[in-house]
Amino acid sequence: MRLVQVGLSACLFLCISNMTCMAQLRGERPELIQVTDQVYSAVGYSLGNILYVLTHDSIVVIDTSESPDAAKASLAELRRISQLPISHIIYTHFHGDHINGARSFRSGENSSVAIIAQQEHDRELLMFQKLRPYNARLNAIQFGAALPKRDATLELALDPARPVIGYLRPTEKFESEYKFQQGGVQFELYHTQGETSDHLMVWLPESKVLFPGDLFYHSFPMLSSPMKHDRPVLHWAESLDRMRGLNPEHLVPSHTRPLKGAQHIETVLENYAAAIRFVHDETLSCINLGMSVEQARQAVRLPDHLSNLPYLSELYGKVAWSVNGIYRQYTGWYDMVPAHLNPAPVNSLHQAIAQAAGGAAPLYEQARKAHKQADYQLALELLTIALGAEPKHAPCHRLAAEVLSHLAQRSSNGVEKNVYLVAAQEHQQAAGDSVSSDADEP
Numbered sequence: 110m111r112l113v114q115v116g117l118s119a120c121l122f123l124c125i126s127n128m129t130c131m132a133q134l135r136g137e138r139p140e141l142i143q144v145t146d147q148v149y150s151a152v153g154y155s156l157g158n159i160l161y162v163l164t165h166d167s168i169v170v171i172d173t174s175e176s177p178d179a180a181k182a183s184l185a186e187l188r189r190i191s192q193l194p195i196s197h198i199i200y201t202h203f204h205g206d207h208i209n210g211a212r213s214f215r216s217g218e219n220s221s222v223a224i225i226a227q228q229e230h231d232r233e234l235l236m237f238q239k240l241r242p243y244n245a246r247l248n249a250i251q252f253g254a255a256l257p258k259r260d261a262t263l264e265l266a267l268d269p270a271r272p273v274i275g276y277l278r279p280t281e282k283f284e285s286e287y288k289f290q291q292g293g294v295q296f297e298l299y300h301t302q303g304e305t306s307d308h309l310m311v312w313l314p315e316s317k318v319l320f321p322g323d324l325f326y327h328s329f330p331m332l333s334s335p336m337k338h339d340r341p342v343l344h345w346a347e348s349l350d351r352m353r354g355l356n357p358e359h360l361v362p363s364h365t366r367p368l369k370g371a372q373h374i375e376t377v378l379e380n381y382a383a384a385i386r387f388v389h390d391e392t393l394s395c396i397n398l399g400m401s402v403e404q405a406r407q408a409v410r411l412p413d414h415l416s417n418l419p420y421l422s423e424l425y426g427k428v429a430w431s432v433n434g435i436y437r438q439y440t441g442w443y444d445m446v447p448a449h450l451n452p453a454p455v456n457s458l459h460q461a462i463a464q465a466a467g468g469a470a471p472l473y474e475q476a477r478k479a480h481k482q483a484d485y486q487l488a489l490e491l492l493t494i495a496l497g498a499e500p501k502h503a504p505c506h507r508l509a510a511e512v513l514s515h516l517a518q519r520s521s522n523g524v525e526k527n528v529y530l531v532a533a534q535e536h537q538q539a540a541g542d543s544v545s546s547d548a549d550e551p
């Protein structure tokens with residue numbers, strides 16, 4: 110048991126890779142937003158919001174952020190309003206940006222805090238731990254760990270290389286619903302899958318305040334994260350319908366700012382669910398029409414009345430990535446192209462192409478042309494072939510770094526930007542060029 114506990118703690122910061130966070134989603138500065146007389150949302154302290162419910166005799170904390178320091182700072186601000194002890198912590202799901210600040214809420218007079226999670230919490234964490242080295246690599250890319258701060262588009266409120274572990278294990282778990290009274294306030298927790306399989310929402314029926322966790326934030330949802338396992342896409346839409354059924358007057362998400370007004374929230378949740386179902390259903394149609402996943406990515410486009418909504422802009426999730434994920438969930442890995450049934454290592458194909466082309470140089474020239482015409486994707490693909498054949502070709506590395514920087518510049522998606530920028534940095538290094546760092550900042 111002890112070994113498991115130690116392992117869980119050690120892997121926690123790696124779980125942060127699941128965070129639904131980026132600078133645009135985080136908020137410019139720390140702010141404690143008053144939602145109602147009893148409810149506060151701490152935004153901008155960290156990637157994950159910290160949500161507070163003040164009852165008559167205690168404080169209930171919903172989600173704790175990724176950082177014990179950020180959690181402490183938000184609590185210090187709340188202490189200007191209330192000195193009540195903390196009685197409960199609720200984890201909406203197991204991701205690091207929701208659970209790693211917990212320790213800051215259980216000390217001294219708060220030593221007996223109840224910590225509530227859905228039953229799948231431990232299983233999800235353990236599954237994550239099994240892929241620890243992989244998740245470390247994923248983290249470094251997704252959060253641009255080696256990028257200069259000025260380039261970071263997804264920013265943690267802690268150093269991923271030296272994370273402070275503040276996770277505490279749940280003391281209570283439930284399967285489908287969990288209700289309790291605290292200081293005259295009724296709390297209702299419901300298992301609502303989507304972002305994860307252990308996801309829950311919190312409902313305060315008297316004040317009609319709903320905490321959706323990561324099932325809603327101001328971006329198209331991350332239905333399929335490029336480096337993560339599948340997410341229950343249709344369950345996500347069902348969970349949103351369930352929220353609508355409660356007719357909430359306040360929606361207080363764990364990322365981005367709260368929403369208010371029953372009609373507005375109803376419209377937002379309806380559109381969010383419609384966008385998810387649209388992408389899901391269209392992807393299935395493409396599969397049935399015999400389209401490849403690349404063709405499906407081109408074909409599936411949200412209708413204008415959805416794509417123009419600010420809360421469905423692709424700051425975090427992307428429609429095309431969702432198509433990738435849904436396509437794979439419903440089909441096998443074989444795409445019915447016989448050459449792909451038992452493929453050789455891709456470098457041998459790259460070498461054969463380069464040989465046919467007359468070496469890496471002609472491919473480099475072709476990539477330069479594509480670069481000049483701003484066809485950065487084609488340039489990148491050509492350079493990938495050239496470097497597959499000649500891994501030390503410095504001009505190719507230099508051009509690849511430039512092309513990737515353009516792709517990053519053109520993107521408004523936080524994950525995408527970091528993927529491109531990290532790769533650009535690696536190509537610069539491979540070319541033997543110096544790489545800028547925070548130390549170069551004025």
Ligand SMILES: [Zn+2]
Nearest residue numbers: 128129206323
């Ligand atoms: Zn999150």
